[in-house]
Amino acid sequence: MSESASKGQDYESSLSAATHQVAEFEKREGFVYKLQHGLHTNPALVPLIVLVLSIVVFGVLLGSKFFSPFALTLILQQVQIVGIVAAAQSLVILTAGIDLSVGAIMVMSSVVMGQFTFRYGIPPGIAVVCGLAVGTGIGAINGLLVTRMKLPPFIVTLGMWQIVLAANFLYSANETIRSQEISEKAPILQFFGSVIQIGSARLTYGIIFMLLLFAVLTYALTQTAWGRHVYAVGDDKEAAELSGMEANKVLVSVYALSGLICAFAGWALIGRIGSVSPTSGQLANIESITAVVIGGISLFGGRGSVLGSLFGALIVGVFTLGLRLLGADAQWTYLLIGVLIIAAVSVDQWIRKVST
Amino acid sequence: MTIEPIVQGRGIVKRYGHVTAINHSDFDLYPGEVLAVIGDNGAGKSSIVKAICGAVQADEGEIKIEGKPVHFTSPLQAREMGIEIVYQQLALSPALSIADNMFAGRELRKPGVMGSVFRQLDKKAMEKFARDKLTELGLMTVQSINQAVETLSGGQRQGVAVARAAAFAKKFIIMDEPTAALGVKESRRVLELIQDVRSKGIPIILISHNMPHVFEVADRVHIHRLGKRHAVVDPAKISMSEAVAIMTGAMEPPPVEEQQLVPKAAA
Ligand SMILES: Nc1ncnc2c1ncn2[C@@H]1O[C@H](COP(=O)(O)OP(=O)(O)O)[C@@H](O)[C@H]1O
Ligand SMILES: [Mg+2]
Numbered sequence: 001m002s003e004s005a006s007k008g009q010d011y012e013s014s015l016s017a018a019t020h021q022v023a024e025f026e027k028r029e030g031f032v033y034k035l036q037h038g039l040h041t042n043p044a045l046v047p048l049i050v051l052v053l054s055i056v057v058f059g060v061l062l063g064s065k066f067f068s069p070f071a072l073t074l075i076l077q078q079v080q081i082v083g084i085v086a087a088a089q090s091l092v093i094l095t096a097g098i099d100l101s102v103g104a105i106m107v108m109s110s111v112v113m114g115q116f117t118f119r120y121g122i123p124p125g126i127a128v129v130c131g132l133a134v135g136t137g138i139g140a141i142n143g144l145l146v147t148r149m150k151l152p153p154f155i156v157t158l159g160m161w162q163i164v165l166a167a168n169f170l171y172s173a174n175e176t177i178r179s180q181e182i183s184e185k186a187p188i189l190q191f192f193g194s195v196i197q198i199g200s201a202r203l204t205y206g207i208i209f210m211l212l213l214f215a216v217l218t219y220a221l222t223q224t225a226w227g228r229h230v231y232a233v234g235d236d237k238e239a240a241e242l243s244g245m246e247a248n249k250v251l252v253s254v255y256a257l258s259g260l261i262c263a264f265a266g267w268a269l270i271g272r273i274g275s276v277s278p279t280s281g282q283l284a285n286i287e288s289i290t291a292v293v294i295g296g297i298s299l300f301g302g303r304g305s306v307l308g309s310l311f312g313a314l315i316v317g318v319f320t321l322g323l324r325l326l327g328a329d330a331q332w333t334y335l336l337i338g339v340l341i342i343a344a345v346s347v348d349q350w351i352r353k354v355s356t
Numbered sequence: 357m358t359i360e361p362i363v364q365g366r367g368i369v370k371r372y373g374h375v376t377a378i379n380h381s382d383f384d385l386y387p388g389e390v391l392a393v394i395g396d397n398g399a400g401k402s403s404i405v406k407a408i409c410g411a412v413q414a415d416e417g418e419i420k421i422e423g424k425p426v427h428f429t430s431p432l433q434a435r436e437m438g439i440e441i442v443y444q445q446l447a448l449s450p451a452l453s454i455a456d457n458m459f460a461g462r463e464l465r466k467p468g469v470m471g472s473v474f475r476q477l478d479k480k481a482m483e484k485f486a487r488d489k490l491t492e493l494g495l496m497t498v499q500s501i502n503q504a505v506e507t508l509s510g511g512q513r514q515g516v517a518v519a520r521a522a523a524f525a526k527k528f529i530i531m532d533e534p535t536a537a538l539g540v541k542e543s544r545r546v547l548e549l550i551q552d553v554r555s556k557g558i559p560i561i562l563i564s565h566n567m568p569h570v571f572e573v574a575d576r577v578h579i580h581r582l583g584k585r586h587a588v589v590d591p592a593k594i595s596m597s598e599a600v601a602i603m604t605g606a607m608e609p610p611p612v613e614e615q616q617l618v619p620k621a622a623a
Contacts, residue, residue: 223476224477225475228452228463231449232452232456239448239449241431242445243447243449244435245461246432302451
């Protein structure tokens with residue numbers, strides 16, 4: 001035995017010399033390899049670079065028309081709703097799921113806030129809490145269906161999307177609550193629309209909420225055990241379970257939190273458009289998934305950073321406003337976003353190669 | 357004198373659909389021993405240890421730990437009793453770091469408000485512990501304890517899984533083919549580690565196909581065949597080729613009174 005062990009050590013030492021050479025060889029290829037590694041550890045870097053570049057390019061092309069506090073804060077106002085919903089979507093996608101019901105939950109929650117106040121005369125503060133609870137509840141049901149019934153998230157949330165949207169139209173009788181009425185009787189519903197004016201920059205509470213939300217989620221995902229578990233469950237659920245994580249609890253918490261965040265988006269939506277409208281926010285699903293994908297979060301789960309989604313949403317906002325100011329047909333925006341989506345996923349595949 | 361077994365399984369049955377992976381099998385692990393489990397592929401070795409630690413639930417039969425019947429519904433419950441397992445598939449999260457994997461599900465939080473209110477992880481403490489354990493075991497040299505597990509070689513991954521089990525086990529450790537991906541040198545480290553753990557009084561269940569390893573460290577050898585405990589033999593009284601012959605059915609097992617159903621010390 002000892003003989004074979006010492007033979008083994010000889011074998012090992014020659015082996016380690018061989019690996020060393022490979023490592024040196026790879027270092028010669030320097031920059032590309034380092035870049036790949038850097039992106040692997042900082043997945044939000046690509047969307048950040050794209051964001052900065054696109055701001056610079058539009059800034060050069062359009063000058064102060066684009067590169068002004070007014071225009072830049074206008075972009076923030078335009079992306080706040082999608083940004084908040086994308087935060088929710090990011091969490092679910094990190095667990096290797098998808099939430100197609102985000103837009104419906106958002107609208108339903110805003111309708112509950114409005115109707116509870118105006119139909120039942122419930123104090124608006126309490127109506128807001130009810131709306132948040134409804135959103136959380138729907139999210140939790142998604143999570144329970146995914147974990148208990150073992151249904152694919154795509155199917156669960158596809159069904160929930162239809163159910164909640166239909167319930168929203170039936171319950172609201174397709175009735176809009178007008179902005180003027182809200183600002184007279186229940187201004188708290190428009191809370192997130194309040195503006196802080198600094199020079200020509202216009203920051204709304206909705207924007208500030210969105211930024212705070214991303215900060216809090218980044219902290220939770222990187223600094224707490226819950227965050228580690230979200231990544232582990234998205235990466236390999238079975239391994240996470242066997243190594244002692246409560247994967248199903250993590251999943252239910254993620255879907256419920258997604259529902260809560262979407263309900264906040266519903267509240268912010270009232271601030272953004274002034275009224276409560278059951279037909280608003282129909283594109284939130286696809287726009288949030290777009291932001292997440294451009295933000296570099298892998299649809300296979302377990303990889304990416306939630307900040308990437310914020311950058312992803314901002315990139316879309318910059319392209320939309322920039323191209324509009326250039327006088328381009330709006331279709332160019334969609335075309336470029338399509339290109340960005342495919343490019344982002346290609347980069348993701350390339351970065352993943354580093355791990356093998 | 358009778359010694360109470362740490363694990364006592366009687367008539368355990370586990371079915372996966374139409375496949376009966378464990379067919380009324382018994383199982384005994386005694387204090388302080390290394391029990392090797394050998395058997396052909398598909399004999400049900402992994403299934404029976406998974407049933408013991410709650411990773412799967414047995415359909416029939418009884419499992420007692422230190423004399424008390426247990427019905428684990430998740431590996432977490434076994435872990436709370438101080439039972440650790442190195443799975444054949446390792447059960448590591450590829451994207452998480454070595455330190456994160458070692459502390460999966462039992463993370464340390466910072467002292468004070470940051471830990472109790474803001475739930476902040478004590479990354480420093482976890483990294484130090486993980487680094488110390490890996491160095492102590494001499495299992496490998498890694499560039500950084502913050503390396504994602506997916507950047508490690510198969511052998512290094514196995515090292516992390518073994519180190520994790522050894523670091524936290526209080527009652528006993530199950531190792532399901534822990535040296536399968538290891539080089540000769542690292543395998544030797546794991547064998548030394550097994551001796552080490554035993555000398556601390558913690559018993560080990562070792563599943564392995566490597567007969568020299570089995571015969572080197574095991575006190576008793578549980579031979580599993582067709583979902584059943586076929587025989588338990590004393591490695592000092594039987595040769596490797598005889599053990600393999602019994603395991604494959606080419607040879608009848610020795611009569612029960614010549615087997616080693618309980619350790620010599622307890623008999
Ligand atoms: N999760 C599972 N689903 C279905 N069949 C399984 C599963 N796990 C094991 N089996 C089957 O059970 C039998 C025993 O498997 P296993 O316990 O892994 O054996 P061993 O570890 O001895 O190779 C095999 O026939 C295997 O195919
Ligand atoms: Mg096996």
